[in-house]
Amino acid sequence: MKFSQRLAYYLGGLLLGTIIVVYFLQAKAESRNVNFCYFPNCRVLQDLRSKPMHYSPESEAILKENWVTLQDVKNCMQYGDVDFSISNKSFEHGKIYFIKGKNTKGEPITVSMVNYSDKVILKEIKKD
The missing domain is CATH 3.30.2310 (YaeB-like fold)
Structure with a gap:
Protein backbone atom coordinates (compact mmCIF):
# COMPACT_ATOMS: atom_id res chain seq x y z
CA MET A 1 0.00 0.00 0.00
CA LYS A 2 1.35 3.40 -0.94
CA PHE A 3 2.11 6.08 1.63
CA SER A 4 -0.60 8.38 0.26
CA GLN A 5 -3.23 5.65 0.75
CA ARG A 6 -2.09 4.96 4.32
CA LEU A 7 -2.17 8.69 5.07
CA ALA A 8 -5.69 8.98 3.64
CA TYR A 9 -6.94 6.04 5.78
CA TYR A 10 -5.26 7.50 8.87
CA LEU A 11 -6.72 10.99 8.37
CA GLY A 12 -10.17 9.58 7.59
CA GLY A 13 -10.17 7.50 10.78
CA LEU A 14 -8.87 10.43 12.82
CA LEU A 15 -11.61 12.70 11.48
CA LEU A 16 -14.33 10.12 12.13
CA GLY A 17 -13.07 9.47 15.67
CA THR A 18 -12.90 13.20 16.45
CA ILE A 19 -16.46 13.74 15.26
CA ILE A 20 -17.74 10.88 17.43
CA VAL A 21 -15.88 12.07 20.56
CA VAL A 22 -17.06 15.67 20.14
CA TYR A 23 -20.65 14.50 19.62
CA PHE A 24 -20.69 12.39 22.80
CA LEU A 25 -18.92 14.99 24.96
CA GLN A 26 -21.27 17.73 23.76
CA ALA A 27 -24.35 15.59 24.50
CA LYS A 28 -22.99 14.74 27.95
CA ALA A 29 -22.33 18.41 28.78
CA GLU A 30 -25.80 19.50 27.60
CA SER A 31 -27.61 16.81 29.59
CA ARG A 32 -25.92 17.77 32.86
CA ASN A 33 -25.76 21.56 32.41
CA VAL A 34 -22.00 21.39 32.84
CA ASN A 35 -19.96 24.57 32.86
CA PHE A 36 -16.30 24.19 32.05
CA CYS A 37 -14.67 26.38 34.65
CA TYR A 38 -10.97 25.76 35.21
CA PHE A 39 -9.55 29.15 36.23
Whole structure:
Protein backbone atom coordinates (compact mmCIF):
# COMPACT_ATOMS: atom_id res chain seq x y z
CA MET A 1 0.00 0.00 0.00
CA LYS A 2 1.35 3.40 -0.94
CA PHE A 3 2.11 6.08 1.63
CA SER A 4 -0.60 8.38 0.26
CA GLN A 5 -3.23 5.65 0.75
CA ARG A 6 -2.09 4.96 4.32
CA LEU A 7 -2.17 8.69 5.07
CA ALA A 8 -5.69 8.98 3.64
CA TYR A 9 -6.94 6.04 5.78
CA TYR A 10 -5.26 7.50 8.87
CA LEU A 11 -6.72 10.99 8.37
CA GLY A 12 -10.17 9.58 7.59
CA GLY A 13 -10.17 7.50 10.78
CA LEU A 14 -8.87 10.43 12.82
CA LEU A 15 -11.61 12.70 11.48
CA LEU A 16 -14.33 10.12 12.13
CA GLY A 17 -13.07 9.47 15.67
CA THR A 18 -12.90 13.20 16.45
CA ILE A 19 -16.46 13.74 15.26
CA ILE A 20 -17.74 10.88 17.43
CA VAL A 21 -15.88 12.07 20.56
CA VAL A 22 -17.06 15.67 20.14
CA TYR A 23 -20.65 14.50 19.62
CA PHE A 24 -20.69 12.39 22.80
CA LEU A 25 -18.92 14.99 24.96
CA GLN A 26 -21.27 17.73 23.76
CA ALA A 27 -24.35 15.59 24.50
CA LYS A 28 -22.99 14.74 27.95
CA ALA A 29 -22.33 18.41 28.78
CA GLU A 30 -25.80 19.50 27.60
CA SER A 31 -27.61 16.81 29.59
CA ARG A 32 -25.92 17.77 32.86
CA ASN A 33 -25.76 21.56 32.41
CA VAL A 34 -22.00 21.39 32.84
CA ASN A 35 -19.96 24.57 32.86
CA PHE A 36 -16.30 24.19 32.05
CA CYS A 37 -14.67 26.38 34.65
CA TYR A 38 -10.97 25.76 35.21
CA PHE A 39 -9.55 29.15 36.23
CA PRO A 40 -9.29 29.90 39.97
CA ASN A 41 -11.47 33.01 39.83
CA CYS A 42 -14.23 31.17 38.00
CA ARG A 43 -14.09 28.15 40.31
CA VAL A 44 -14.35 30.25 43.48
CA LEU A 45 -17.27 32.29 42.15
CA GLN A 46 -19.06 29.15 40.98
CA ASP A 47 -18.60 27.54 44.39
CA LEU A 48 -19.95 30.65 46.15
CA ARG A 49 -22.99 30.79 43.85
CA SER A 50 -23.81 27.12 44.37
CA LYS A 51 -24.44 27.43 48.14
CA PRO A 52 -27.25 29.16 50.02
CA MET A 53 -26.37 32.72 51.07
CA HIS A 54 -26.94 34.09 54.54
CA TYR A 55 -26.46 37.70 55.64
CA SER A 56 -24.54 39.17 58.55
CA PRO A 57 -26.10 42.06 60.50
CA GLU A 58 -23.50 44.44 58.99
CA SER A 59 -24.41 43.47 55.44
CA GLU A 60 -28.14 43.77 56.13
CA ALA A 61 -27.59 47.30 57.45
CA ILE A 62 -25.58 48.23 54.35
CA LEU A 63 -28.24 46.78 52.02
CA LYS A 64 -30.85 48.98 53.76
CA GLU A 65 -28.83 52.10 52.90
CA ASN A 66 -29.91 51.66 49.23
CA TRP A 67 -26.60 52.58 47.60
CA VAL A 68 -26.10 48.89 46.83
CA THR A 69 -28.67 46.18 46.16
CA LEU A 70 -28.73 42.43 46.41
CA GLN A 71 -28.62 42.30 42.61
CA ASP A 72 -25.28 44.15 42.73
CA VAL A 73 -23.93 41.48 45.07
CA LYS A 74 -25.18 38.72 42.75
CA ASN A 75 -23.54 40.47 39.79
CA CYS A 76 -20.27 40.57 41.74
CA MET A 77 -20.62 36.85 42.36
CA GLN A 78 -21.16 36.31 38.63
CA TYR A 79 -18.74 38.76 37.00
CA GLY A 80 -16.47 39.99 39.81
CA ASP A 81 -12.79 39.43 40.39
CA VAL A 82 -11.57 37.61 43.48
CA ASP A 83 -8.61 39.35 45.14
CA PHE A 84 -6.47 36.31 45.96
CA SER A 85 -3.74 38.38 47.61
CA ILE A 86 -6.00 38.93 50.64
CA SER A 87 -8.52 36.10 50.13
CA ASN A 88 -8.55 32.36 50.77
CA LYS A 89 -7.54 32.80 54.42
CA SER A 90 -9.03 30.85 57.33
CA PHE A 91 -11.81 32.77 59.06
CA GLU A 92 -14.21 31.39 61.69
CA HIS A 93 -13.99 27.75 60.49
CA GLY A 94 -14.37 28.82 56.85
CA LYS A 95 -12.48 30.84 54.27
CA ILE A 96 -12.97 34.51 53.52
CA TYR A 97 -13.01 35.88 49.97
CA PHE A 98 -12.95 39.49 48.79
CA ILE A 99 -14.66 40.07 45.45
CA LYS A 100 -14.26 43.32 43.54
CA GLY A 101 -17.08 44.49 41.31
CA LYS A 102 -19.38 47.43 40.55
CA ASN A 103 -22.86 48.45 41.61
CA THR A 104 -25.56 49.60 39.19
CA LYS A 105 -24.27 53.19 39.35
CA GLY A 106 -20.83 52.04 38.19
CA GLU A 107 -19.14 52.65 41.54
CA PRO A 108 -16.48 50.10 42.50
CA ILE A 109 -17.41 47.94 45.48
CA THR A 110 -15.76 45.12 47.41
CA VAL A 111 -17.88 42.29 48.76
CA SER A 112 -16.46 40.05 51.49
CA MET A 113 -17.93 36.57 51.89
CA VAL A 114 -17.16 33.71 54.24
CA ASN A 115 -17.31 30.33 52.52
CA TYR A 116 -18.29 27.33 54.64
CA SER A 117 -18.82 23.77 53.45
CA ASP A 118 -22.61 24.14 53.47
CA LYS A 119 -23.32 27.89 53.20
CA VAL A 120 -21.95 31.31 52.33
CA ILE A 121 -22.24 34.34 54.58
CA LEU A 122 -22.25 37.83 53.08
CA LYS A 123 -20.06 39.55 55.65
CA GLU A 124 -19.56 43.09 54.42
CA ILE A 125 -19.91 45.44 51.44
CA LYS A 126 -17.58 48.42 51.01
CA LYS A 127 -17.22 51.24 48.52
CA ASP A 128 -13.74 51.53 47.02
